[in-house]
Amino acid sequence: MSNKRSQIREYIRKTRNNLSKSQQGIAAQQLNMNFTQHLKDKKTTKKEHIAIYLTNDGELDTSLLIKSLWDLNHYIYLPIIHPFNGANLLFQRYEKNSPMRANHYGILEPKLNCTQICPLPMLDYLLMPLVAFDEQGNRLGMGGGFYDRTLARLHDQHWQKPQLIGLAHECQKVDELPIESWDVPLKTIITPDKTYCW
Numbered sequence: 001m002s003n004k005r006s007q008i009r010e011y012i013r014k015t016r017n018n019l020s021k022s023q024q025g026i027a028a029q030q031l032n033m034n035f036t037q038h039l040k041d042k043k044t045t046k047k048e049h050i051a052i053y054l055t056n057d058g059e060l061d062t063s064l065l066i067k068s069l070w071d072l073n074h075y076i077y078l079p080i081i082h083p084f085n086g087a088n089l090l091f092q093r094y095e096k097n098s099p100m101r102a103n104h105y106g107i108l109e110p111k112l113n114c115t116q117i118c119p120l121p122m123l124d125y126l127l128m129p130l131v132a133f134d135e136q137g138n139r140l141g142m143g144g145g146f147y148d149r150t151l152a153r154l155h156d157q158h159w160q161k162p163q164l165i166g167l168a169h170e171c172q173k174v175d176e177l178p179i180e181s182w183d184v185p186l187k188t189i190i191t192p193d194k195t196y197c198w
């Protein structure tokens with residue numbers, strides 16, 4: 001792994017963890033407004049299948065958005081680290097009463113129930129956590145390669161769905177990330193202040 005990538009990761013993780021509770025709260029409200037407005041603008045009554053994440057390590061707080069999406073009757077999914085190969089993610093339905101467990105990193109995920117897994121191409125949106133992004137839509141994550149490995153098959157096939165959207169604070173933006181062959185670039189990144197499209 002390049003030293004530059006780990007340095008950026010370390011620096012941005014510190015920066016986002018230093019955001020105050022009130023900055024995090026405002027960011028969560030803005031994210032909620034931005035994404036629910038995006039769905040309204042589509043002017044369809046379709047219930048979308050949306051994968052998202054539970055906030056960890058100073059990431060943009062998704063809790064308000066998840067509540068709104070539940071209230072609007074969309075289908076919500078969370079990543080589960082694959083129980084057998086441990087390198088890919090599965091996306092499992094997340095409801096108010098879903099039984100949960102902490103994964104290897106202490107992040108809550110739904111207890112595995114194969115009947116509740118959504119195959120990747122059936123998701124409409126994949127709202128992804130990230131550590132840093134750049135002006136070209138490149139994404140750097142926590143370093144596990146989970147999202148990149150999971151998306152690798154899609155990347156080969158000129159896929160339509162799911163729409164990949166990164167969620168981040170504005171302070172996670174850098175001029176240029178050193179990229180690797182396996183990195184999957186994003187078409188959209190939503191920050192509390194702005195929506196970037198490529």
Ligand SMILES: Nc1nc2c(c(=O)[nH]1)N(C=O)[C@@H](CNc1ccc(C(=O)N[C@@H](CCC(=O)O)C(=O)O)cc1)CN2
Pocket residue numbers: 053054055056059079081089104105107129130141142143144145146147
């Ligand atoms: N909220 C959230 N959920 C997610 C991810 C994420 O980035 N954010 N993931 C995205 O892929 C997967 C988990 N990946 C992660 C990878 C590393 C660490 C982490 O804290 N690493 C520690 C070392 C911990 C250890 O090895 O035991 C570190 O780098 O300090 C956390 C999550 C699935 N769920």
Ligand SMILES: Nc1ncnc2c1ncn2[C@@H]1O[C@H](COP(=O)(O)OP(=O)(O)OP(=O)(O)O)[C@@H](O)[C@H]1O
Pocket residue numbers: 001130139140141142143144145146147148149152180182183
């Ligand atoms: N498509 C892939 N096929 C095989 N290995 C991969 C693939 N994508 C990533 N990896 C492996 O995962 C490791 C971590 O990758 P990287 O540093 O890009 O993760 P990340 O983007 O920070 O994490 P994440 O995707 O979980 O948010 C790399 O060293 C690489 O070996």
